[in-house]
Amino acid sequence: xxxxxxxxxxxxxxxxxxxxxxxxxxxxxxxxxxxxxxxxxxxxxxxxxxxxxxxxxxxxxxxxxxxxxxxxxxxxxxxxxxxxxxxxxxxxxxxxxxxxxxxxxxxxxxxxxxxxxxxxxxxxxxxxxxxxxxxxxxxxxxxxxxxxxxxxxxxxxxxxxxxxxxxxxxxxxxxxxxxxxxxxxxxxxxxxxxxxxxxxxxxxxxxxxxxxxxxxxxxxxxxxxxxxxxxxxxxxxxxxxxxxxxxxxxxxxxxxxxxxxxxxxxxxxxxxxxxxxxxxxxxxxxxxxxxxxxxxxxxxxxxxxxxxxxxxxxxxxxxxxxxxxxxxxxxxxxxxxxxxxxxxxxxxxxxxxxxxxxxxxxxxxxxxxxxxxxxxxxx
Amino acid sequence: xxxxxxxxxxxxxxxxxxxxxxxxxxxxxxxxxxxxxxxxxxxxxxxxxxxxxxxxxxxxxxxxxxxxxxxxxxxxxxxxxxxxxxxxxxxxxxxxxxxxxx
Numbered sequence: 001x002x003x004x005x006x007x008x009x010x011x012x013x014x015x016x017x018x019x020x021x022x023x024x025x026x027x028x029x030x031x032x033x034x035x036x037x038x039x040x041x042x043x044x045x046x047x048x049x050x051x052x053x054x055x056x057x058x059x060x061x062x063x064x065x066x067x068x069x070x071x072x073x074x075x076x077x078x079x080x081x082x083x084x085x086x087x088x089x090x091x092x093x094x095x096x097x098x099x100x101x102x103x104x105x106x107x108x109x110x111x112x113x114x115x116x117x118x119x120x121x122x123x124x125x126x127x128x129x130x131x132x133x134x135x136x137x138x139x140x141x142x143x144x145x146x147x148x149x150x151x152x153x154x155x156x157x158x159x160x161x162x163x164x165x166x167x168x169x170x171x172x173x174x175x176x177x178x179x180x181x182x183x184x185x186x187x188x189x190x191x192x193x194x195x196x197x198x199x200x201x202x203x204x205x206x207x208x209x210x211x212x213x214x215x216x217x218x219x220x221x222x223x224x225x226x227x228x229x230x231x232x233x234x235x236x237x238x239x240x241x242x243x244x245x246x247x248x249x250x251x252x253x254x255x256x257x258x259x260x261x262x263x264x265x266x267x268x269x270x271x272x273x274x275x276x277x278x279x280x281x282x283x284x285x286x287x288x289x290x291x292x293x294x295x296x297x298x299x300x301x302x303x304x305x306x307x308x309x310x311x312x313x314x315x316x317x318x319x320x321x322x323x324x325x326x327x328x329x330x331x332x333x334x335x336x337x338x339x340x341x342x343x344x345x346x347x348x349x350x351x352x353x354x355x356x357x358x359x360x361x362x363x364x365x366x367x368x369x370x371x372x373x374x375x376x377x378x379x
Numbered sequence: 380x381x382x383x384x385x386x387x388x389x390x391x392x393x394x395x396x397x398x399x400x401x402x403x404x405x406x407x408x409x410x411x412x413x414x415x416x417x418x419x420x421x422x423x424x425x426x427x428x429x430x431x432x433x434x435x436x437x438x439x440x441x442x443x444x445x446x447x448x449x450x451x452x453x454x455x456x457x458x459x460x461x462x463x464x465x466x467x468x469x470x471x472x473x474x475x476x477x478x479x480x481x
Contacts (some may be wrong), residue, residue: 019412021424064406065414069424097406098418122421161403161477163421189403189477190421232390232475237422 019067028373031077032138035372037202042376049265053083053159062290064094074101092119099161104151116158130178152186169209199273208368210360243357248325256304444448
């Protein structure tokens with residue numbers, strides 16, 4: 001054993017960037033809905049800072065060149081961009097599989113048919129609840145529920161496969177069975193039942209959203225039964241709430257391993273919530289090529305692979321399964337993004353996380369803050 | 380251009396008589412970057428080994444699974460019973476995932 005061994009080990013462990021699989025474009029932060037658990041940052045980007053059509057097309061060119069296979073058009077509400085069709089057409093021309101993640105409330109039948117003709121691969125429509133009144137209250141839109149039902153019908157009539165995104169939390173989780181049935185009735189082939197993840201707006205509104213342990217256990221049983229009963233009819237993807245977990249989630253399948261996210265102004269992030277880690281800075285596609293940012297930028301390199309991990313993670317058999325869990329959560333709860341994810345049972349902060357959840361879940365206050373532009377921006 | 384509204388109300392179970400094709404807007408592509416065949420669908424990329432690629436590429440809606448098994452057994456000089464088992468297993472899984480359809 002020589003003195004150099006440790007350095008050699010570090011080199012072996014630091015993972016070289018492989019080509020990413022998927023890219024998510026937040027075309028805009030504008031949105032007709034105001035869901036209090038929105039995954040966008042509290043400080044929303046304004047319309048004046050959005051990349052233009054030409055710039056997004058160049059991003060798509062670079063993405064295809066890098067070997068990216070799937071592009072998610074998201075937001076905010078991507079359909080508020082008038083150039084959505086142009087961008088989807090460009091992605092399709094480049095051979096990228098395109099997916100639209102939308103609230104669907106302003107997606108007209110004409111636009112859906114155009115997107116179908118262009119070759120859009122798939123659409124994901126969010127639902128706020130299966131109960132119309134509660135859905136509209138959560139989304140903060142008086143007619144959102146009916147507009148979504150109409151859009152889903154047009155999407156299926158146009159022959160585009162449909163996934164329903166169903167975020168669940170304390171206010172709507174008891175309606176889970178009806179929400180799954182709603183996805184079947186909307187002729188979706190897939191539903192993502194995702195417990196709200198506590199970053200951004202959801203972190204801010206956590207005490208209104210956190211489910212009780214009892215609700216969670218019931219929901220998990222519902223999912224188990226529905227997955228079996230609906231095999232071959234509706235596939236169900238289930239994202240668990242990690243405040244009650246023992247093992248952390250494999251966040252983004254590992255930092256800088258498969259996925260990148262671009263904000264409306266062009267900042268390139270390893271995950272949509274990464275800006276919450278205020279100790280990191282991010283490069284923009286306005287200044288640098290996407291591939292260079294992916295491979296060499298400080299933000300992507302910082303937590304890529306296993307070399308950055310605390311000792312407990314480095315020695316753990318799951319280090320290349322969960323990749324140390326979630327950096328944003330480590331930062332939010334412990335103040336240091338390089339700490340263990342507190343969702344992990346071996347984290348010194350694990351008990352604290354569970355206590356936060358238990359305390360929030362017992363709150364009887366329903367006065368959540370709607371996601372609105374300007375609440376957290378400087379004026 | 381509006382296509383029919385074909386709501387799926389029960390699981391499709393395949394038999395040797397089934398004619399299977401790619402699911403709606405699912406793509407069978409060669410991924411140059413990773414040097415492999417893939418199926419591209421919502422939120423998923425399925426990597427295919429060479430045998431799976433051959434099976435899926437021939438599921439173009441033109442022939443039954445029985446015919447396909449017969450062809451493969453001649454070409455690869457293998458027992459058709461073994462091939463049939465593998466083909467049914469692969470295709471039922473992909474049909475369940477909605478990556479293929481009847």
